[in-house]
Amino acid sequence: MTGGPRSFWQSALQVLYPPACLHCGAEVVQHGTVCATCFLHLQSVVAPYCQACAVPQVSVEMLGADGLCPACERHHPAWGKARAAFVYESVARELILKLKYADRIDNASFLAQHMVRIGQDILVEDALVVPVPVHRWRLFRRRYNQAALLAHGVAKLAGLRCQPDMLVRVRPTAPLAAFSRQARQDEMAQAITLRAARKPMVCGRDIVVVDDLLTTGATATACANALLHAGARSVSLLVAGVVPARPDVDMDMPT
Ligand SMILES: [Zn+2]
Ligand SMILES: [Zn+2]
Known part of the structure; x- marks a missing residue:
């Protein structure tokens, strides 16, 4: 006889809740995926794509010998490598926004699968996976941290x-997009700290910081600096979505 109670309940669930596309709701063959x-x-x-900011480039000639785009060659981010599963547009943007604001927590495992695919070379043996923290007021309102769901996945x-619980957001921050690069980094540097009790885990360790989105990089910079200050061997960044053209990068592009 094949199957047991588990497959029975799985079959029952398939009948009660047929698998639906995470984005449009069309019928699909298995749960937790999108339609063709x-x-x-x-x-x-x-x-x-750039090794440091994960932004796809139109041609390989845009990247220097070290695999960096011109903006990252001029100002290398605080972290080492960054990897992003998707460009933050269209369906990927919707999946990430709904994970963040519409309780679609099942989107996290789909996005995590694709983050692991692109992040193979930074998810090294014994690396520690650490989500970007949210302030507890936001956690109270939303009930979950989308970055932590992705990090677990x-x-x-x-x-x-x-x-x-490695990193803590000690104070809420205002939306940062309107600030200058330096103002954003100053604001975030004071908002994110390392939990003192976790410091021994960081020393000499490769850390992969996980977030849903890489936009200005201010939050990730604060996380990377806190971890490097505590003695991390390397800090990499793994995100579900990357914004194709970052405003602060545009400003740094040679004219
Ligand atoms: Zn669909
Ligand atoms: Zn770059």
């Missing part, structure tokens, strides 16, 4: 440890 049409509108990040699939 929506998949076509997902823009996966593929080479060539990534760590589970990669066979690594996730430490969700």
